[in-house]
Amino acid sequence: MNPLLSVVIPAYQAQDCLARALDSVVGFGDEVEVIVVDDGSTDGTADLARRYVERFAGQVHLLSKPNGGHGSAINAGLERATGTYLKVVDADDWLDRDALAQVLDTLRAQVADGGGVDLLVSNFVYEKVGKRRKTAVRYRGALRRGRVSTWAQTRHFGKRQYLMMHALTYRTDVLRRSGLRLPERTFYVDNLYALVPLSHVHTLYYLDVDLYRYFIGRPDQSVQESVMLRRLDQQLRVNWLMLDHVTGTVAHDRRLRRYQLHYVEIICAVTSILLLRAGTAQALAEKEALWSQMRAQDPELYRKVRWSGLGQMCNLPGATGRRVSVLAYRVAQRAIGFS
Helix, strand or coil: CCCCEEEEEEECCCCCCHHHHHHCCCCCHHHEEEEEEEECCCCCHHHHHHHHHHHCCCCEEEEEECCCCHHHHHHHHHHHCCCCEEEECCCCCEECHHHHHHHHHHHHHHHHCCCCCCEEEEEEEEEECCCCCCEEECCECCECECCEECHHHCCCCCCCCCCCHHHEEEEHHHHHHCCCCCCCCCCCCHHHHCCHHHHHCCCEEEEEEEEEEEEECCCCCCCCHHHHHHCHHHHHHHHHHHHHHHHHCCCCCHHHHHHHHHHHHHHHHHHHHHHHHHCCHHHHHHHHHHHHHHHHHCHHHHHHHHCCHHHHHCCCCHHHHHHHHHHHHHHHHHHHCCC
16 A cells, blocks of 8 residues: 655755654654655765664655756655655755644545545744744635635635645645656745646645744755845746746636736745845846736736736836835745745
């Protein structure tokens, strides 16, 4: 019998944090398959993973591959996974074990009741370095708690309620049917993982537990603003791929389409503000090209995203407008929870 859940852990130079991630997901018997994808690490990541493979024989697996980036590690894990459901856990993050037990209970009941939902949504918590007060992202009000829903039964998603990878446990065959193939050697592909398969999701279940602990605050972390500014080309690439997906697919439900626009609005705002922060002539030209191409590619998408609150915030005219946009974004970082 196949495992109920595959946990894929992309790991690169993760010897100092991988044990915490593994300790949070092992020991659940044959129901949980753990796949550590060592993405060409040169430190002790693989050796640490092998110790868990030996200790939890048949439950923990090590897949070693040449370095290809976060997306390539997720691709490899998806190819190897045999579980009915799949959860990605980054090597520097971890899961709450009590919440994971509840997730397994829910998935087990869903499968027994007729095959299981396409997507289970749960909460995630920002574990920010130096902050005592932890911020949790929950989906109350947007999704019905403890019940199977369709997109038609979803409600308005608040600005803070966007479905990041950390909140998502997909049915594995949904990911495969979606044709998901994340770009290699590119950061920020989590945004594609959280968007592309949704076109193949018809049923959702919201379990209101704080499952995922999202660790942020390391100076070299990809979501640190200084790092994102150095990798603007990759942020732009992912943004373009998201736009291509939304404009190139027909949503099977109008509320799914509404959510897609909501997500694109947020990511376009983040990209635009980063380009404004860079402030070079090239960066400002790339920002203008992003919005101009969106208008040419999908006028409806452009109209709804450009004239949304965030769309207007990041497109204020002139040098003063650009400064106000960046300041407003700083406020939004605190209020909405942008990284």
